Amino acid sequence: xxxxxxxxxxxxxxxxxxxxxxxxxxxxxxxxxxxxxxxxxxxxxxxxxxxxxxxxxxxxxxxxxxxxxxxxxxxxxxxxxxxxxxxxxxxxxxxxxxxxxxxxxxxxxxxxxxxxxxxxxxxxxxxxxxxxxxxxxxxxxxxxxxxxxxxxxxxxxxxxxx
Amino acid sequence: xxxxxxxxxxxxxxxxxxxxxxxxxxxxxxxxxxxxxxxxxxxxxxxxxxxxxxxxxxxxxxxxxxxxxxxxxx
Numbered sequence: 001x002x003x004x005x006x007x008x009x010x011x012x013x014x015x016x017x018x019x020x021x022x023x024x025x026x027x028x029x030x031x032x033x034x035x036x037x038x039x040x041x042x043x044x045x046x047x048x049x050x051x052x053x054x055x056x057x058x059x060x061x062x063x064x065x066x067x068x069x070x071x072x073x074x075x076x077x078x079x080x081x082x083x084x085x086x087x088x089x090x091x092x093x094x095x096x097x098x099x100x101x102x103x104x105x106x107x108x109x110x111x112x113x114x115x116x117x118x119x120x121x122x123x124x125x126x127x128x129x130x131x132x133x134x135x136x137x138x139x140x141x142x143x144x145x146x147x148x149x150x151x152x153x154x155x156x157x158x159x160x161x162x
Numbered sequence: 163x164x165x166x167x168x169x170x171x172x173x174x175x176x177x178x179x180x181x182x183x184x185x186x187x188x189x190x191x192x193x194x195x196x197x198x199x200x201x202x203x204x205x206x207x208x209x210x211x212x213x214x215x216x217x218x219x220x221x222x223x224x225x226x227x228x229x230x231x232x233x234x235x236x
Contacts, residue, residue, distance in 0.1 A: 116202075
């Protein structure tokens with residue numbers, strides 16, 4: 001289970017450019033959905049990759065599912081060599097996405113985000129509309145199951161019922 | 163008269179997304195409760211739920227290990 005406060009503190013302390021997506025974003029909008037990890041979309045500029053390494057290194061990230069005895073270095077090269085990552089850290093699971101299906105890259109995701117205060121930190125969170133697009137595009141059963149709730153929230157919050 | 167968000171969720175109009183969600187099995191009263199909270203409160207509640215689940219899993223593992231040990235010793 002991810003410990004949200006320390007990771008948000010660390011990410012915001014060095015001003016990582018990120019947008020919270022996935023279950024935590026869904027919850028922030030009012031859904032009763034339960035998640036175990038933190039998913040965020042991040043800017044892939046070199047400066048931001050360096051900030052991510054600075055922010056997350058203290059939590060000893062490793063690729064999720066990799067054997068513990070395999071050597072692994074979490075540095076800027078690791079992040080340059082991929083786009084989307086699933087990490088296990090000593091405070092829980094964190095997924096980093098450079099691109100979000102149905103929405104786009106960090107710039108697109110940022111444009112579909114809004115500022116919210118979580119644990120005292122000002123963070124960007126993908127909008128309900130963005131989440132609906134992402135979940136539709138992901139298309140897995142677990143994504144589709146949350147769609148009716150998100151669509152209901154979008155409808156009532158945007159006065160689209162009448 | 164314009165209906166409030168809570169009214170729309172508690173008494174959704176036929177054909178609305180809220181009605182579809184309810185038919186799908188979503189408990190809309192949970193949404194009503196959550197919408198009364200700030201995003202910060204919602205995410206803090208989520209964190210507490212995560213810790214609760216983690217504790218439950220740990221407790222279940224401890225119980226299983228204890229049962230396995232008892233079985234081995236008998």
